[in-house]
Amino acid sequence: xxxxxxxxxxxxxxxxxxxxxxxxxxxxxxxxxxxxxxxxxxxxxxxxxxxxxxxxxxxxxxxxxxxxxxxxxxxxxxxxxxxxxxxxxxxxxxxxxxxxxxxxxxxxxxxxxxxxxxxxxxxxxxxxxxxxxxxxxxxxxxxxxxxxxxxxxxxxxxxxxxxxxxxxxxxxxxxxxxxxxxxxxxxxxxxxxxxxxxxxxxxxxxxxxxxxxxxxxxxxxxxxxxxxxxxxxxxxxxxxxxxxxxxxxxxxxxxxxxxxxxxxxxxxxxxxxxxxxxxxxxxxxxxxxxxxxxxxxxxxxxxxxxxxxxxxxxx
Numbered sequence: 001x002x003x004x005x006x007x008x009x010x011x012x013x014x015x016x017x018x019x020x021x022x023x024x025x026x027x028x029x030x031x032x033x034x035x036x037x038x039x040x041x042x043x044x045x046x047x048x049x050x051x052x053x054x055x056x057x058x059x060x061x062x063x064x065x066x067x068x069x070x071x072x073x074x075x076x077x078x079x080x081x082x083x084x085x086x087x088x089x090x091x092x093x094x095x096x097x098x099x100x101x102x103x104x105x106x107x108x109x110x111x112x113x114x115x116x117x118x119x120x121x122x123x124x125x126x127x128x129x130x131x132x133x134x135x136x137x138x139x140x141x142x143x144x145x146x147x148x149x150x151x152x153x154x155x156x157x158x159x160x161x162x163x164x165x166x167x168x169x170x171x172x173x174x175x176x177x178x179x180x181x182x183x184x185x186x187x188x189x190x191x192x193x194x195x196x197x198x199x200x201x202x203x204x205x206x207x208x209x210x211x212x213x214x215x216x217x218x219x220x221x222x223x224x225x226x227x228x229x230x231x232x233x234x235x236x237x238x239x240x241x242x243x244x245x246x247x248x249x250x251x252x253x254x255x256x257x258x259x260x261x262x263x264x265x266x267x268x269x270x271x272x273x274x275x276x277x278x279x280x281x282x283x284x285x286x287x288x289x290x291x292x293x294x295x296x297x298x299x300x301x302x303x304x305x306x307x308x309x310x311x312x313x314x315x
Contacts (some may be wrong), residue, residue: 170194
């Protein structure tokens with residue numbers, strides 16, 4: 001059996017729920033009845049160990065609606081730990097009550113990252129104040145850039161006041177098949193070095209300074225020559241420019257973030273973190289960036305930058 005609140009998220013995703021009858025003498029799904037409903041397009045099985053009745057395990061992606069099964073053990077495993085995810089409620093009427101709330105158990109890194117971003121409204125580790133969005137957040141939209149030392153929102157808000165904009169610069173430093181990342185102390189995210197452009201700097205000066213300050217490396221920008229003229233100074237073009245909504249001091253500001261691709265010109269082994277702000281600069285294989293705690297779009301951005309450099313250099 002499945003209570004109505006269990007079925008509603010399935011319908012909201014546009015999927016079709018198939019109800020399975022419970023087996024006699026128990027509130028768990030009947031194994032035979034379930035097997036008869038499994039189809040090639042079945043995405044997952046949701047079990048509901050209601051009122052503490054343990055549910056059987058199934059050969060499918062199992063989501064356990066364990067709102068009423070805190071601490072129940074079945075076949076030597078705690079309810080909520082036998083499948084892909086276990087969903088718990090801590091409503092006032094549940095076995096473990098906090099008034100309102102809940103939590104999810106999973107050992108799937110991708111699901112963990114998506115759920116964490118969704119539940120925190122795009123804020124890192126719950127450190128920033130909440131932001132009112134134009135609509136409910138979705139797990140596939142819970143992505144923005146972590147930069148300027150805050151977690152930006154992916155969605156745009158309706159604006160009642162003039163938007164404050166800050167110009168920032170970020171450096172994707174590539175060396176062979178690795179990229180230089182730093183761990184931000186406050187946010188707990190791995191990210192490329194970068195920060196605000198000072199009033200007396202151009203974007204190139206800013207990104208080179210930020211990389212040097214946060215990692216100890218001197219670098220050069222990798223960019224195609226698209227124009228030159230003796231009458232003007234031509235700066236290297238950024239790889240891309242991101243526009244990011246960032247919550248700061250109770251309001252939303254925009255970061256116009258110039259993303260540059262660089263290569264080290266000093267010893268790539270001689271890394272030194274900026275005390276107090278970042279730690280543990282390291283070279284990470286481009287193929288392994290997705291295994292770290294990063295902004296959701298960062299692995300794709302670094303992969304695109306690496307492909308661009310390979311095309312430019314003929315590697």
